[in-house]
Amino acid sequence: MLTELDKAQDKAIAAITAPGTQLEVIEKTVRGVPLKLFKNAPPTMREFFQFFFNHNAAREFLVYGEERLTFAEVYAKALRIAAVMQHSYGISKGDRVAIAMRNYPEWIMAYIGLVHLGAVVVPMNAWWQPEELAYGLADSGTRLVIADEERLRRLGAIEGMSVPVVAVRTSHGVAAEHGADLLDDLLESGPTDTWYLPPLGPDDDVSILYTSGSTGFPKGAVSTHRGVVHGAFSYLVQGLALLKLSEASGAYVPPQQIMLLSVPLFHVTGLVPLMLVSIAIGRKFIMMHRWDAGEALRLIDKEKCTYFVGVPTMTHEIMSHPERDKYDISTVTDWAAGGAPRPAEHVERLAKAIPTGKPAIGYGLTETNGVGAGILRESYLARPTSTGRASKPVVEIAILDDDGNALAPQAVGEVCIRSAANVRGYWRRPKETADAFDKAGWFHTGDVGYLDEDGFLFIVDRKKDIIIRGGENISCQEVEAAIYAHPAVMAASVFGLPDDRLGEIVGAVVYLKPGEKAEPEAIIDFTRQHLSAFKVPARLWVSAEPLPRLGSEKIDKVSLRKIYREIHRAEAA
The missing domain is CATH 3.40.50.12780 (ANL, N-terminal domain)
Structure with missing residues (x-):
């Protein structure tokens, strides 16, 4: 009722x-x-921003620490970012540009400026490690990255990294070390107006958000x-x-x-x-x-x-x-x-x-x-x-x-x-x-x-083989792939374990190759080299017996999940 x-x-x-x-x-x-x-409704996000930023111009919008900015101030800086992206990097309609940073005012300004140009924004998970960032850049065909200092360091660890980076809230020394331009320097000396705005329509792409599903590597959802x-x-x-x-x-x-x-x-x-x-x-x-x-x-x-x-x-x-x-x-x-x-x-x-x-x-x-x-x-x-x-x-x-x-x-x-x-x-x-x-x-x-x-x-x-840990989707296949990279592992199965605080945490059980020895903590530590911290198994068991299989020869994850969830509950109690 x-x-x-x-x-x-x-x-x-x-x-x-x-x-x-x-x-x-x-x-x-x-x-x-x-x-x-x-x-x-506005036909595109460009008109959406134009209307609402002008309508709310005098109001205070962003508060970050001691920084306080009005809608008008945020929009003005966003349009200056758009001009710099166009004049300095040739960013135009359809180009993919990644934003790789934690929550800063510049995240919002960069998004608005890039959308204004007709670029396709690729927000990257700030928890991603170099391997994951490299995958996202290659899969999306990103032309430029706007990153904070921590993400800049991770991008610098990618072998053969060739995508140019604009750094935000980064020291001159770190930016120079990684060959990045500083956004503040570009805005201070660069153009203030775009020279051309391409026409945009409702069916044009505006963003690619990566989401972990059941197929291993994240997929880019195109809006x-x-x-x-x-x-x-x-x-x-x-x-x-x-x-x-x-x-x-x-x-x-x-x-x-x-x-x-x-x-x-x-x-x-x-x-x-x-x-x-x-x-x-x-x-x-x-x-x-x-x-x-x-x-x-x-x-x-x-x-x-x-x-x-x-x-x-x-x-x-x-x-x-x-x-x-x-x-x-x-x-x-x-x-x-x-x-x-x-x-x-x-x-x-x-x-x-x-x-x-x-x-x-x-x-x-x-x-x-x-x-x-x-x-x-x-x-x-x-x-x-x-x-x-x-x-x-x-x-x-x-x-x-x-x-x-x-x-x-x-x-x-x-x-x-x-x-x-x-x-x-x-x-x-x-x-x-x-x-x-x-x-x-x-x-x-x-x-x-x-x-x-x-x-x-x-x-x-x-139905999907995913774990939802504190709102983050985790592909079981991706975690399994990281575990299989350990030289002692013969078979592995990854599944969600119930958790009062996070909803689910990552659990895993492995069977080792004949004659091999490895402690659970050692295997967990090994996965940290390949996975973001939130994807690393919280619990891992080493089975003395081969993992059970179905008639199709696939590992019987349903029965393993049931068994180890009960073990996890009993141990937690």
């Missing part, structure tokens, strides 16, 4: 998107599929301008509906929303629902360089943040922090999560621990530009194991069987999402694109779940 909040949300969204309104929704065919579109605009607008509608409900209830509405940016911008959550929606609604962005629960509490208190989004681990650490009561966090109205499941008991615990704010969660993927389903406040408390209903008015969610047939409520099948926000496919991977995106426009998520009679989605399992 729908809650009163569900009904009120539906009514508010219907009014916001009705015919004749600024956010009117129409139906239009895109790549052969009829989809719901926002009739008056079009239309897809990203509609992803941002989908979230915009949800926010405006809540604003209307708050106003109608007589609740205090601050003159400016203030968000703590606690997740990385290279993730789709940081990029679309947080950064781009903040630009659209004039929301202030309090930037964290890296996650720290104590620092988050301090910033929420100091800046009077009104909204929080992070992986479930983050809200758990905040409500459990020993110094939480030292800080005033009552200004936060909603404690939202995404990127991983939130244990049901944490939902009620959060509501009791921080009664001035309400829990919320969303479900979306890189391939959907973060858009999918959502649930919040009393609706979430009523269904703490659900990820909510399809985000109205442009998103459809269906449960399909292996033949692509839609299943009835309560029937379990693969969760599939269709909307104008979906990416167009995977970069230079036609087979994987065809496998994941069917001709009817459905993206097959690889998650297994069901819809109840009211359209609420419940995720129960995954």
Whole structure:
């Protein structure tokens, strides 16, 4: 049964998107599929930025440490970056340019400037090590990298590295050592205006975000301008509906929303629902360089943040922090999560621990530009194991069987999402694109779940061979490949282990070659040479017996996962 909040949300969204309104929704065919579109949405991200930055020009936008910048100041610097990229490096429409850095104001400015030129932005995971960075550069065909000092050092460790690098927040000595130009120097002496802006259209590519799936190396999910605009607008509608409900209830509405940016911008959550929606609604962005629960509490208190989004681990650490009561966090109205499941008991615990704010969660993927389903406040408390209903008015969610047939409520099948926000496919991977995106426009998520009679989605399992650790997708095949590189390993199997804080951690079991000896910690340490820290196994067992196999001779991962999850639980207890 729908809650009163569900009904009120539906009514508010219907009014916001009705015919004749600024956010009117129409139906239009895109790549052969009829989809719901926002009739008056900007055709490209260039127009999106032009309109919203000018509209919010006088407001304060970015706060990073002692730095405070208005929307106008950020946009002006972004356009200067665009001019430097064009004049100094010849960056033009369709060129792939990577951003490899932690959260800095320059990340946002570089993204805006590159999109202004029509370049395709490639956000790179800041945790990636040299091998992973080298793969991303080669796979995407990147022409230029904009990197901070730590990523510059890692890029310098790539054998035969030939892609030019522009360094951000880096000393002159380190930049010179690695043959990089400094962005500040280029901006000080370079041009301030672009000499030519190519025409852009809704179907032009705007970004490639890498996502770890079940096939080993990460795949590049390619978004079009239309897809990203509609992803941002989908979230915009949800926010405006809540604003209307708050106003109608007589609740205090601050003159400016203030968000703590606690997740990385290279993730789709940081990029679309947080950064781009903040630009659209004039929301202030309090930037964290890296996650720290104590620092988050301090910033929420100091800046009077009104909204929080992070992986479930983050809200758990905040409500459990020993110094939480030292800080005033009552200004936060909603404690939202995404990127991983939130244990049901944490939902009620959060509501009791921080009664001035309400829990919320969303479900979306890189391939959907973060858009999918959502649930919040009393609706979430009523269904703490659900990820909510399809985000109205442009998103459809269906449960399909292996033949692509839609299943009835309560029937379990693969969760599939269709909307104008979906990416167009995977970069230079036609087979994987065809496998994941069917001709009817459905993206097959690889998650297994069901819809109840009211359209609420419940995720129960995954088809894909991935681990989700604190919001980071980890390919089991990629970790297995790193383990197999150890000279003593004969067979290996990698799987997720349950973890109260991170949701899942990486577990592995290996069987050694005859006559070989290796301690579990030694094998774990070996994988650190090839993997980002978050992919390194947290637990590894050496089996005295050959790993069990199926009739196909594949390792029986299902039985191994069951056995070692029980061992892990018993040892943890």
